[in-house]
Amino acid sequence: MSTESGRFVSISTLPSLQVRQAKVIGTAFFDFSPYVTEPLYTSGITWFIFADSIFDRFYSTYRFKENTLSISLAEAEAGYDRNYRIRFRIGKMNASQFKWFLANMVYLSEIPNDKWMLLWHGWGDGKVLVRTVPGINFTLNRGDVIILEVKPLAPAVNFVRFYFITDLIGVPRVT
Amino acid sequence: MPVKIIIRVPKGKKVDKSKLKVSGSLVVGDTVIPVTEKDVEVVEAG
Numbered sequence: 640m641s642t643e644s645g646r647f648v649s650i651s652t653l654p655s656l657q658v659r660q661a662k663v664i665g666t667a668f669f670d671f672s673p674y675v676t677e678p679l680y681t682s683g684i685t686w687f688i689f690a691d692s693i694f695d696r697f698y699s700t701y702r703f704k705e706n707t708l709s710i711s712l713a714e715a716e717a718g719y720d721r722n723y724r725i726r727f728r729i730g731k732m733n734a735s736q737f738k739w740f741l742a743n744m745v746y747l748s749e750i751p752n753d754k755w756m757l758l759w760h761g762w763g764d765g766k767v768l769v770r771t772v773p774g775i776n777f778t779l780n781r782g783d784v785i786i787l788e789v790k791p792l793a794p795a796v797n798f799v800r801f802y803f804i805t806d807l808i809g810v811p812r813v814t
Numbered sequence: 815m816p817v818k819i820i821i822r823v824p825k826g827k828k829v830d831k832s833k834l835k836v837s838g839s840l841v842v843g844d845t846v847i848p849v850t851e852k853d854v855e856v857v858e859a860g
Binding site: 696697744 | 845847
């Protein structure tokens with residue numbers, strides 16, 4: 640802002656949004672075979688749930704204010720160490736949807752589309768890589784959870800690995 | 815608990831969680847959080 644005397648006056652504004660590359664790399668290996676064998680595999684299913692406290696990690700690690708995060712890019716991979724076919728979906732639930740999920744998960748063959756915000760899905764043999772479409776953002780509010788649903792389409796042995804890399808857009812804390 | 819893993823097994827399948835072998839980690843920035851059996855819940859299909 641220019642004044643008549645030619646000096647510039649700086650105007651304090653709210654902190655601008657910042658993008659940080661957040662890397663959440665998860666690995667989990669476990670043997671599914673004691674529980675799921677042919678022909679029972681169709682009712683075997685695994686959910687990985689990133690709960691509220693993961694976002695606390697985001698806030699503290701990347702020094703964002705504790706309100707909401709907007710995610711602009713994410714990738715995840717799931718698979719077997721063998722070339723078995725799986726279906727892989729990622730979605731977001733709010734607190735009330737997650738409460739419903741916990742009460743009803745034993746009856747679900749998969750999460751109904753009206754009970755979460757389906758973000759990405761895919762299927763493949765051996766492993767599945769899914770990533771967001773560029774330009775598609777979604778916002779995480781406090782209490783939201785992200786769920787990775789991995790459903791085997793063949794007998795499952797020696798499960799699974801995944802990673803979750805994301806661009807976070809948040810408001811930085813003022814120090 | 816930053817991560818929770820739920821394994822839903824077929825109805826009538828005996829669940830012996832001691833047979834479950836889980837290893838892994840969750841890395842956020844420089845923080846490494848181990849993923850262990852205690853993060854896993856095994857439920858039987860209803």
